[in-house]
Structure formats: C-alpha cells, structure tokens
Amino acid sequence: xxxxxxxxxxxxxxxxxxxxxxxxxxxxxxxxxxxxxxxxxxxxxxxxxxxxxxxxxxxxxxxxxxxxxxxxxxxxxxxxxxxxxxxxxxxxxxxxxxxxxxxxxxxxxxxxxxxxxxxxxxxxxxxxxxxxxxxxxxxxxxxxxxxxxxxxxxxxxxxxxxxxxxxxxxxxxxxxxxxxxxxxxxxxxxxxxxxxxxxxxxxxxxxxxxxxxxxxxxxxxxxxxxxxxxxxx
Amino acid sequence: xxxxxxxxxxxxxxxxxxxxxxxxxxxxxxxxxxxxxxxxxxxxxxxxxxxxxxxxxxxxxxxxxxxxxxxxxxxxxxxxxxxxxxxxxxxxxxxxxxxxxxxxxxxxxxxxxxxxxxxxxxxxxxxxxxxxxxxxxxxxxxxxxxxxxxxxxxxxxxxxxxxxxxxxxxxxxxxxxxxxxxxxxxxxxxxxxxxxxxxxxxxxxxxxxxxxxxxxxxxxxxxxxxxxxxxxxxxxxxxxxxxxxx
Numbered sequence: 001x002x003x004x005x006x007x008x009x010x011x012x013x014x015x016x017x018x019x020x021x022x023x024x025x026x027x028x029x030x031x032x033x034x035x036x037x038x039x040x041x042x043x044x045x046x047x048x049x050x051x052x053x054x055x056x057x058x059x060x061x062x063x064x065x066x067x068x069x070x071x072x073x074x075x076x077x078x079x080x081x082x083x084x085x086x087x088x089x090x091x092x093x094x095x096x097x098x099x100x101x102x103x104x105x106x107x108x109x110x111x112x113x114x115x116x117x118x119x120x121x122x123x124x125x126x127x128x129x130x131x132x133x134x135x136x137x138x139x140x141x142x143x144x145x146x147x148x149x150x151x152x153x154x155x156x157x158x159x160x161x162x163x164x165x166x167x168x169x170x171x172x173x174x175x176x177x178x179x180x181x182x183x184x185x186x187x188x189x190x191x192x193x194x195x196x197x198x199x200x201x202x203x204x205x206x207x208x209x210x211x212x213x214x215x216x217x218x219x220x221x222x223x224x225x226x227x228x229x230x231x232x233x
Numbered sequence: 234x235x236x237x238x239x240x241x242x243x244x245x246x247x248x249x250x251x252x253x254x255x256x257x258x259x260x261x262x263x264x265x266x267x268x269x270x271x272x273x274x275x276x277x278x279x280x281x282x283x284x285x286x287x288x289x290x291x292x293x294x295x296x297x298x299x300x301x302x303x304x305x306x307x308x309x310x311x312x313x314x315x316x317x318x319x320x321x322x323x324x325x326x327x328x329x330x331x332x333x334x335x336x337x338x339x340x341x342x343x344x345x346x347x348x349x350x351x352x353x354x355x356x357x358x359x360x361x362x363x364x365x366x367x368x369x370x371x372x373x374x375x376x377x378x379x380x381x382x383x384x385x386x387x388x389x390x391x392x393x394x395x396x397x398x399x400x401x402x403x404x405x406x407x408x409x410x411x412x413x414x415x416x417x418x419x420x421x422x423x424x425x426x427x428x429x430x431x432x433x434x435x436x437x438x439x440x441x442x443x444x445x446x447x448x449x450x451x452x453x454x455x456x457x458x459x460x461x462x463x464x465x466x467x468x469x470x471x472x473x474x475x476x477x478x479x
Contacts, residue, residue, distance in 0.1 A: 066475060118428055125421045132412045141479055142408055145472050149404075149426055152468060156429035156461060163453055 006207050013200030020194045028187060037101045038187075040094045045174070046195035047091035048116070050202050054084020055123065059151040062144035071217065074140035077147065078130060079209035083202050085123050092116055111161040118157050122150040136217065256351075259344045263352020267326075268359060277322045278360055285318035285368040289375055298376055307378055308439030312431050314368055316398055316424070319361045323402030324419055326353050327410040336410065340477060350473040354403045361395050382444035390441065393458040394434030397465065401426050404469040408476050433458045 024042050031038035061077035095113065100106050107113065126146050133139035174188065254262070271278060292310055296303070330336040339349055369391075373380040380387070405423050409415045433454040440451055447455070 118425055121425045122422075125418075125425060128421055129412075129418055132414050132418055137479065138411070141475055145408060145476055146422065148472065149465075149468065152464060153426045153429065156457070156464075160429045160432050160457060163457075 002207065002211070006204055009200050009207075010204045013197050013204060016193060016197035016200065020190055020197055023190050024194070028190065031187070034102065037098060040098045042191050042194045043198075044091055044094040044098065045191060046198045047087045047094065049195060050198055051084045051088030051091055051116075052119075054080050054087065054202070055119065055151060055154070058084060059147050062147040065140055066144050069137075071136055071140055074136075074144065075210055075213035075217070076206075078127075078143065079206045079213060081123055081126060081147070082209060083205045085120060085127065086205075087198070087202060088116060088120050088123075092120065115154075115157050115161045119150075119154045122153060126150060136220070253343060256345070256348055259348035260352040260355060263339075263344075263349055264355040264359075267353055267356035271356070271360060277325055278363065281318040281321040281360075281364050282367050284321060285314050285364060286371060288314050288317055289368065289372055293375065303376055304378065304439075304443055306439065307372075307376070307442045308435045308437065310376075311369070311372055311438055311442075312394065312435045314372070315361070315365055315395070316427060316431060318364050318368065319395075319398050320402060320420070320423065322360045322364070323357055323399065323406055323423075324416070326357055326403050326406040328406065328415060331410065346473045346477045347470045349477075350403065350407065350469060353406075354399050357403050358396060358399045361399055362391070365391055365395065378442055379444065380442055383441040383446060386447055387438065387441045390434060390437045390455075390458070393455070393462060394430060394438075396462050397430035397434070397458060398427055400462065400465050400469055401430075404465075404473065404476075407473060430458060430461045433461070 020042070024039050028039070030036050058077045058081035061073050061080060065071075065073035065077060092113070095116075096106050099108050099110075099113075126143055129146055130139055130143050133142055174183065174191070292298070327336065330339060340346065369380055372378065402423055405419060405426075409418050409422070412418055437447065437451060437454050437458075440447060
C-alpha cells in the first residue's frame with residue numbers, strides 16, 4: 001500500500017514537474033527588467049516554502065515524540081527535517097545564483113539570506129547530532145530538544161535580522177502576501193503549480209526516508225536480539 | 234537547654250522529615266561547589282584568560298590595529314573574544330562531572346535537575362564575568378579604545394549578553410555530556426544558537442565603546458537580549474530533565 005502511494009505521488013510530481021518546466025522554459029515570456037533569470041523564482045520560492053514548513057512540521061513531530069515517547073515520531077521528525085534542509089539549501093543556492101546576476105555578488109549578506117543560512121546551519125547541527133548518538137531513545141530525546149531550541153532560535157534570528165539595516169530582498173510579490181497587483185497572474189500561477197510538484201516530490205522523499213528509518217530500526221533490533229542470544233550460548 | 238537549640242537538635246535527629254532545602258538553597262550549593270572546585274585548581278579560568286589574550290593578539294594581524302575604523306567593529310571583536318574564551322569554561326561544565334561518576338551522584342541526589350542546571354549556570358556566569366573583566370581592559374589597552382565612557386550601560390549589556398551565552402553553553406554542555414564526539418558537536422550546536430544574542434550584544438557594545446549613549450532605536454536590542462535570556466532560561470529549565478534524565 002505504502003509503495004503504491006509512493007509510486008503514485010512520484011508519478012504525479014514528476015508529470016507536474018515536466019509540464020511546469022515546459023511552461024516555465026518555453027511558454028512564459030521573459031520578464032521586463034530581469035530578462036530570463038527571473039525563472040529561478042519558480043524553484044527558489046517553493047524551495048524556501050517547503051524548507052521552512054518542513055522545519056516547522058519537524059518541530060511539531062519532535063514535540064509529539066517528547067510527549068508520546070514513540071520512536072516513529074522521531075523517525076518522522078528526522079526524515080522531514082532532512083528533506084526540508086535539502087529544499088532550504090535549494091532555496092539558498094538558487095537565490096545565490098540569482099543574486100550574482102541581479103546584485104552582482106554571490107552573497108549579499110541580505111537579511112533573509114543570513115536568516116535562512118543560520119537556520120540551515122542549526123539543522124545541519126541537528127542531523128550531525130543524530131549521527132553522534134547511538135542509543136535510539138537518547139538520540140530521539142536529544143535531537144527533539146535541539147529541534148525545539150533551533151526553531152525558537154530561528155524566530156529570534158528572523159526578528160533580529162529584520163532590525164539589521166541590510167534588507168535588500170525584493171518585497172513580497174505573491175498575491176496571498178500582498179493582496180495582488182505585484183505579479184502578473186500569468187507568471188504567478190506556474191509558481192503555485194511548481195510548489196505543488198515539489199511538495200509531491202518532498203512527500204515522496206519523506207516517505208522513502210521513513211521506510212529506511214523503519215528498516216534500520218528493525219535491523220538494529222535483530223542485531224541486538226542476535227547479540228543477546230549469542231551471549232546466552 | 235534553650236528552645237532554639239532543642240529545636241535544632243530535634244531537626245538533626247529527624248533527618249527523614251527534615252524539610253527539603255529550597256530551590257534557591259540548592260542552586261546556591263551547586264554554584265558554590267563548582268566555584269570552589271574551580272578556584273582550587275583555576276584550570277579553566279587561567280586557560281580561558283590566557284586564550285582571550287591570545288585571540289586579542291591574533292586580531293592585530295587580521296587588520297591594522299592602529300586604524301581609526303577599529304571603533305566601528307570593536308563590539309564585534311570583543312564578543313568574539315568572550316564567546317570563544319567563554320566556551321572553554323562552558324564546555325567543561327558538565328563533562329568534568331563524568332569522572333568518578335559524579336554526574337550520576339548529582340542526578341541521584343534529591344535535587345531537581347533544574348537546580349543542578351541553574352547552579353552550574355550561576356557558577357559559569359561568575360567565571361565568564363571574571364574573564365570579561367580581565368579581557369575588556371586588555372582590549373582597551375591593546376587597541377587604544379576608551380571603554381569606560383559609558384560604563385553603567387556597558388555593564389548592563391555585559392551582564393545580559395553573558396547570561397545568554399551562559400545559558401546556551403551550559404545547557405548544551407549537559408546535552409552533549411555523554412556523546413562520543415562531544416568536542417566536535419558542541420561548537421556546531423552552540424555558536425549558531427548564540428547568534429541572536431551575539432548580534433544584539435555586538436551592536437550595543439559597539440555603540441557604547443564609541444562613547445555614545447544608547448538611543449531609543451537601540452533599545453530594541455536591549456529588549457531582544459532580555460527576551461532571549463528569559464525565553465532560553467525558561468526553555469532550558471523545562472527541558473533539562475529530558476536531557477539529563479530522559
């Protein structure tokens with residue numbers, strides 16, 4: 001059943017992605033001021049959305065783990081955070097390429113840029129910590145705590161960086177932030193479609209990661225059982 | 234026999250029903266123990282102070298130490314020194330208790346983990362402030378900065394910023410105490426989490442070292458430091474049980 005969902009979602013995501021790529025690369029006209037580089041927005045913005053949402057959902061799963069002490073929630077939190085980190089890095093890399101073209105530098109130390117980078121560094125620390133702890137329950141506990149600290153900290157970073165006089169990011173353009181008028185619907189709609197395509201792929205990745213976590217936990221259990229019974233001999 | 238003495242003897246003879254010491258007394262005991270053992274060897278304190286002087290010397294090669302522009306990033310430099318030298322103290326806070334299973338003893342005592350955490354934080358706070366009191370004049374002396382012009386406000390910023398470093402550092406010292414690669418994990422986790430507090434402290438310190446009083450627009454950073462201290466102290470006190478006991 002789970003395999004079928006994975007395959008189905010992957011197929012939908014891939015089909016959407018191909019169709020979107022066709023629209024984005026061949027269908028849409030160039031933007032007046034940015035020329036063709038503006039197309040990065042179709043991956044940059046959904047990448048950031050999925051990344052930040054993922055960190056948030058990962059935090060929620062960590063809290064549920066701390067309440068319920070069920071390792072499945074920990075596996076879910078880890079999988080989601082890992083995938084979210086990948087998308088957040090996409091956001092940073094595409095943003096950097098766009099910045100080179102538009103601002104003339106690869107890295108502008110712009111407020112949101114720095115905030116996202118710090119966020120990524122914190123969650124890289126989270127994933128490194130997971131590798132450093134062998135005992136599953138201890139790993140789950142400690143990483144859940146780091147996730148909570150990291151997310152609270154991200155909020156502080158977000159606030160602090162707003163006050164640092166370095167904002168040069170374009171303001172919000174999407175209709176749900178501005179109420180419309182900043183971006184032509186012809187250009188805006190493919191962005192949502194691409195966000196949907198990438199979301200499908202993100203969910204597929206999370207499901208595959210969860211399966212890996214399940215399998216590795218099972219192997220771990222078998223190894224312990226074997227070890228215990230061998231000792232008994 | 235006087236009544237007070239009789240009561241005192243009664244209490245000693247009935248240890249089971251003796252009231253548990255208050256949280257403040259417990260925190261105080263732990264802080265006192267940590268400070269006493271540190272002052273007997275002075276290992277971490279000497280190392281951190283020496284290290285902070287080394288960093289201050291290294292800075293002089295990174296840029297022109299006689300330049301007037303130094304003023305513009307003096308606060309940043311100073312807090313880098315504090316956070317690097319401070320982590321030498323903070324990192325050891327819990328790991329030094331692993332010898333002879335002292336940590337297990339502390340956790341088995343009838344004292345909540347939060348008291349242990351707060352006590353250790355308090356001791357670390359005192360040590361960090363001592364490092365700062367030494368390295369601040371040295372910094373002023375090396376780089377020709379008249380640091381005492383806004384002393385009361387500067388002291389307030391130091392007190393608030395140092396508590397932020399202390400809380401994060403002590404908490405993660407507890408979190409990583411049983412890890413194989415503790416020394417590698419700690420800086421990776423601690424420095425990114427200190428960033429908001431360091432940003433605020435650096436901005437404020439730069440202003441104050443320039444001899445300018447803090448304006449209304451800078452007050453937002455003070456508020457931010459206070460909020461950071463309150464939020465992360467609360468979080469740590471709530472989560473320390475999860476980290477140490479499970």
